Amino acid sequence: MRIERDIIYIILGFIVLMVVVPWTAGQLSDQVFFNWPFFFEVAIGGLLSGVMYSLIALGFVLIFKASGVFNFSQGAIVLFAALTLVGLHGLGLPMWLAIVATMGVMFLLAVAIERLVLSKLVNQEPIILFMATIGIAYFLDGFGQTLWGSEVKVLNLGISEAPGFYFDGQILINDFDLFAAGIAAVMVVVLGIFFQYTRIGRALRAVADDHQAALSVGIPLKHIWIIVWTVAGLVGLVAGIMWGSKMGVQFALSLIALKALPVLILGGFTSVPGAIIGGLIIGAGEKLAEVFLAPMIGGGIEEWFAYMLALAFLAFRPQGLFGEKIIERV
Amino acid sequence: MIYREAGVYKSTYRADHAIFTIPQDRWSMIGIFAIAFLLIPAVGSEYWLGAIMLPFLILALAALGLNILTGYCGQLSLGTGGFMATGAFSAYKLATAFPDVHILFVILGAGLIAAAVGILFGIPSLRIKGFYLAVATLASQFFLIWMFITFGWFTNYSASGVISAPPMTIIGDIFVTGPQATLVAKYLFTLSIVVVMALVAKNLVRSNIGREWMAVRDMDIAAEIIGIPMLSTKLKAFAVSSFFCGVAGALWAFLYTGSVSPLAFGVDRSFQVLFMIIIGGLGSVMGAFLGAAFIVLLPILLNNLPTMLGLNIKTDMISHMEYMIFGALIVFFLIVEPHGLARLWSLLKEKLRLWPFPH
Numbered sequence: 129m130r131i132e133r134d135i136i137y138i139i140l141g142f143i144v145l146m147v148v149v150p151w152t153a154g155q156l157s158d159q160v161f162f163n164w165p166f167f168f169e170v171a172i173g174g175l176l177s178g179v180m181y182s183l184i185a186l187g188f189v190l191i192f193k194a195s196g197v198f199n200f201s202q203g204a205i206v207l208f209a210a211l212t213l214v215g216l217h218g219l220g221l222p223m224w225l226a227i228v229a230t231m232g233v234m235f236l237l238a239v240a241i242e243r244l245v246l247s248k249l250v251n252q253e254p255i256i257l258f259m260a261t262i263g264i265a266y267f268l269d270g271f272g273q274t275l276w277g278s279e280v281k282v283l284n285l286g287i288s289e290a291p292g293f294y295f296d297g298q299i300l301i302n303d304f305d306l307f308a309a310g311i312a313a314v315m316v317v318v319l320g321i322f323f324q325y326t327r328i329g330r331a332l333r334a335v336a337d338d339h340q341a342a343l344s345v346g347i348p349l350k351h352i353w354i355i356v357w358t359v360a361g362l363v364g365l366v367a368g369i370m371w372g373s374k375m376g377v378q379f380a381l382s383l384i385a386l387k388a389l390p391v392l393i394l395g396g397f398t399s400v401p402g403a404i405i406g407g408l409i410i411g412a413g414e415k416l417a418e419v420f421l422a423p424m425i426g427g428g429i430e431e432w433f434a435y436m437l438a439l440a441f442l443a444f445r446p447q448g449l450f451g452e453k454i455i456e457r458v
Numbered sequence: 459m460i461y462r463e464a465g466v467y468k469s470t471y472r473a474d475h476a477i478f479t480i481p482q483d484r485w486s487m488i489g490i491f492a493i494a495f496l497l498i499p500a501v502g503s504e505y506w507l508g509a510i511m512l513p514f515l516i517l518a519l520a521a522l523g524l525n526i527l528t529g530y531c532g533q534l535s536l537g538t539g540g541f542m543a544t545g546a547f548s549a550y551k552l553a554t555a556f557p558d559v560h561i562l563f564v565i566l567g568a569g570l571i572a573a574a575v576g577i578l579f580g581i582p583s584l585r586i587k588g589f590y591l592a593v594a595t596l597a598s599q600f601f602l603i604w605m606f607i608t609f610g611w612f613t614n615y616s617a618s619g620v621i622s623a624p625p626m627t628i629i630g631d632i633f634v635t636g637p638q639a640t641l642v643a644k645y646l647f648t649l650s651i652v653v654v655m656a657l658v659a660k661n662l663v664r665s666n667i668g669r670e671w672m673a674v675r676d677m678d679i680a681a682e683i684i685g686i687p688m689l690s691t692k693l694k695a696f697a698v699s700s701f702f703c704g705v706a707g708a709l710w711a712f713l714y715t716g717s718v719s720p721l722a723f724g725v726d727r728s729f730q731v732l733f734m735i736i737i738g739g740l741g742s743v744m745g746a747f748l749g750a751a752f753i754v755l756l757p758i759l760l761n762n763l764p765t766m767l768g769l770n771i772k773t774d775m776i777s778h779m780e781y782m783i784f785g786a787l788i789v790f791f792l793i794v795e796p797h798g799l800a801r802l803w804s805l806l807k808e809k810l811r812l813w814p815f816p817h
Contacts, residue, residue, distance in 0.1 A: 198589045248793040255534060256796045258589070259736045262729065263788030270781025278774055386596070386725065393593045426608040435597030439582060442594060446586050454587070458680045 135449050138441065139409070146171075146413060150420035159423040169299045170419045171412050176305035178411015179312040180374070183367040184388035185395065185403040186315065187360040192397045193336045194356040195246070198258045201265035203385025205361055208272040209234060210368030210377045214283050215276035227365075234361030235354075242354045269382050280378040283369065308370045315366060316404055319359075323400070328355060336398070390438035396451025405449065409441075410434045461810040477660055494649055499642045507641040510754065512714045515645075515652045516706050518750035521734040522659050522743060523702025528732075529741035530663055531695035532675030533583050537595035538703050538731045540579075540602035543723035545572040545704025546711035547612045550621040553712075554614055561626040561634060565651070565708045572704020573697040575602070580696025584689060587678075599725055606720040622717035635712045644713045651709065655702060660743050662698065671695050672741070703731075737791055739800025748799040756784065 147167075154162020184202060191199040212233050216226040245260055323329040334342040335352045343349055371381055391410045395402025414434050422429045447454045461482045468474045478484045498511065524538050549568035552559065579598035586594050606612045613621050625636025633639040634647045662668050670691045673681035682688050711718040730753060738749020760780045764771050771779070795801055 198592075245789055245793070249796070252792075252796050254589070255528075255736070255740070256792055258592075259733070260789050260792050262733075263785045263792065266781050266785030266788065268785070270778045270783075270785060274775065274778040274782060278778065389593045389596060393590050397589065428604060428608060432597060432600035432604050435594070435600055439586075439594050439597050442586050442590060443582065446590065448590070456679050458677065458683065 134444070138444055138449065139405075142409060142413070142441075146416050150416055153420045153424060157424050160420055162420065165299055167416075167420075169301070170415050172299065172301055173305065174412035174415030175408050176302070176309050176411070177415065178391075178407040178409070179305075179309040179404075180367075180370060180407075181384075181388050181391045181411055182404045182407030183308075183312050183315070183363065183370060184384055185391040185407060186319070186400065187363045187367065188388060188392050189395075189397065189400055189403045190319075190360045190363065191356055193400075194332050195335075195353055196254065196257075196339075197246070197261060198254065198397070199261045199360070200258060200385065201261045201268060202360065202364060202388070203382045204265035204268035204272075205234075205237075205364040206368040206371065206384070207377075207379065207382040208237070208268045208368075209361065209365040210283065210372040210381055211272040211276045211281075213365065213369065214281045214372065214377045217283075218281075230365055231362060234365060235358045238354050238357035238361055241357055242350060246353055247350065265382070265385075269379070273379065278379060280376040281372075283372040283377050285369070285373045304374065308374075311366065311370060312404070315363065316400065319363075319400060322359075332356065387434065390434040393448055394438040394441050396448030398452050399448070399450035402448060402450030406438075410437060413437045461807065461813075477657075477664075491653070494653075495646065499645055502645075504641055507645045510758065511645055512641075512648060513710075514750055514754045515648050516709045516714055517731065517734065517754060518747045519652050519655060519709070520703050520706035520731045521738065521746035521750050522656060523699045523706065524731050525735045525738075525740065525742070525746045526659060526663070526671070526702065527695050527699035529735055529739075529745070530668060530675060531671040531692065531699075532678075533580075533692065533695060534589065534592040535595045535699070536592050536725070536728045536732065537579060537598040537602075539723040539725060539727035540599040541572050541576055541700040541703035542707030542710060542727065543602055543606055543720055544575045544700070545569060545707030546718055546723065547606050547621065547720075548572065548704070549708035549712060550614075550623070551612065553624050553626065557624065561628060561712075564626070565705055565712075568708040569701040569705040572707070573701040576696045576700020576703075577693050580693050580700075583692050583696065596725065599728055603720045603724060618719070620717050620719045621711060623712040626712075635716065639713075648709055648713055651705065655705065656743060656747075659702070663743065667691075667694060675741075733788065735798075737788070737798055739798025742798070742800035744803060745798050745800030748803070752799065756787065760784065 150160075150162060150167060153160045184206060187202040187205065188199055191197055191202075209230055213226055213230045216229050217223060221229060241264060245264060246257075249257055249260055321329075323333060331342070331347045331352055332355070334345070334347055335349065339349065342352075368377070368381065371384060375381075391403060391406040394410060395404070395406025414430055414437070417433045417437075418430045441449065445451075461480070463480055466480055468479070473479070478487055499507070502511065520538060520542055523541075524535060527533050527535050545568045548571040549564050552564045552567045553561075556564075575598075579595065582594050583591050607619055610616075613619055623635040625633055625638060628634050628643070628647055632643055634643050663671070670681070670686050671694075673684070673686055674688070674691055674695075678688065681691075707723065710722070715722065734749035734753045735746060736749070737752050738747070739745025757780060760783055761776070764776055
């Protein structure tokens with residue numbers, strides 16, 4: 129992949145800004161505490177939580193790439209997968225079996241969505257499909273909680289949440305966050321290989337490029353959509369496991385979709401690496417702003433800062449950092 | 459047979475430019491107005507007026523606003539709730555800062571402030587398009603709500619962060635807000651505003667501004683090439699849309715709930731209004747009303763259905779089931795009629811034209 133020069137400039141500019149702004153804030157305001165180890169601690173914590181956002185954004189990207197559907201239900205899929213996993217585990221299945229069974233459920237869900245919704249809405253405008261996925265999101269939210277109840281459930285992976293000390297004990301990092309970052313990295317590599325080197329991956333890329341051309345060379349669109357939604361479901365499962373063990377399996381999981389949206393537009397709707405780098409930028413920017421800027425302007429800015437940040441990036445690149453260039457013809 | 463254009467001769471340009479050119483349309487509109495202004499206040503119970511008609515009218519107004527932006531100008535927006543909150547809070551600030559000003563001017567001012575905010579957040583639309591814009595408008599949603607929660611100035615430093623509408627009169631001592639206001643007065647006041655604004659919207663979208671919006675919606679590059687100024691057209695759509703949403707927010711805070719916290723205008727509200735215009739029909743004034751009626755009535759129906767059927771289900775189960783059925787119905791509607799209820803209405807008109815003969 130050719131990386132354009134302005135992307136590098138934008139990212140470098142962002143990094144410089146994100147160092148300079150906290151530093152000046154620390155010098156100017158007595159409400160803000162600043163020293164370098166603390167700065168790096170916040171930055172690394174932000175990067176790692178950004179990876180968690182990327183996990184969600186990946187599911188969006190996969191579906192958008194392959195079917196052009198802006199899938200708002202990804203958050204609900206994450207919740208549904210996590211609920212199913214915990215529910216099955218609670219029924220007495222060992223963890224590995226529960227995971228396998230949940231994968232099966234995600235496949236069935238993909239088939240159901242394709243059969244009952246997408247295939248009926250072929251050739252509709254994107255906004256209609258978008259609304260349909262919001263409908264799916266509502267349905268899944270209700271369905272999962274009807275099935276498994278709405279109380280907060282604990283999902284324990286047996287990884288310590290205790291902070292570890294690194295770099296001469298100067299910087300605190302959560303081991304769990306490191307583990308999550310590792311998982312996300314593995315996922316990206318696996319997805320990359322899957323897209324680049326397998327038969328199905330090639331078919332998926334063909335469909336992403338041009339539906340009609342793909343159909344005309346004999347790629348079955350229906351199967352492709354089922355596969356994509358299954359893969360998005362599996363990515364959702366992984367995200368659900370990671371987020372669920374971090375904050376408990378509960379309805380709030382469904383709302384992290386809103387956290388992944390700025391990542392998505394920043395990285396570009398169509399790019400897997402974009403989702404990762406977008407996640408890192410949003411994660412680091414958000415945490416740094418929350419710690420070093422928020423005390424000066426009233427606190428709680430995490431909710432919208434990511435969106436404003438993404439908006440600032442979009443002003444320079446309207447298709448996101450790694451999105452396909454939007455070419456319009458009359 | 460009964461409903462048709464044939465035989466309606468127009469001899470003046472005025473008649474040709476009328477909103478309802480067919481007599482049947484005119485009569486049915488007069489009938490609807492009569493029912494809305496006379497019959498409903500006369501026979502409607504407290505519950506119907508206060509819990510159904512008021513939210514329906516106010517949300518229909520917001521849906522109308524969003525429909526101008528999304529349905530006519532093609533700019534998908536998820537920031538409706540933020541603009542409604544802007545309207546509500548500026549109305550509150552205006553009403554408390556100038557207690558003697560008439561409520562109509564307060565609401566008008568709130569709408570204008572919301573329009574200014576809308577223009578500000580509409581500026582990115584010149585560069586960002588499609589779903590990127592939709593997500594970008596969420597920035598305004600979250601930012602505005604955060605602003606109203608965080609800065610005490612907007613709520614006059616009330617400890618709970620909730621604003622309460624001061625009692626205001628429309629004429630003499632007929633209160634429309636505050637504890638002395640009767641529901642009938644509130645309803646008629648809201649209805650009048652909504653009717654006037656709906657007529658304004660209907661006329662706007664058939665004027666040259668509306669045609670510019672539709673050209674931008676259909677293809678903005680082509681529109682630019684034929685000489686439609688992109689900047690002013692898109693920002694006009696944002697301004698008008700936010701004006702409508704701002705007025706709706708002010709009415710919501712002052713007349714419907716009486717006191718409101720910023721959280722009432724969260725992202726859920728934005729989605730609710732978006733549902734209304736999709737279910738009702740994009741690019742249709744009537745669709746906004748049909749969609750609002752559907753989305754307001756459906757949850758009430760779903761809520762009461764178990765008791766009506768005599769089923770005994772736990773309350774949290776009911777709310778989950780509601781989510782499920784609501785989602786399923788949305789999908790069902792989109793599959794059956796992707797162009798919304800307004801399309802069904804025009805199909806019905808087609809049929810009425812031929813009725814009772816099949817061809």
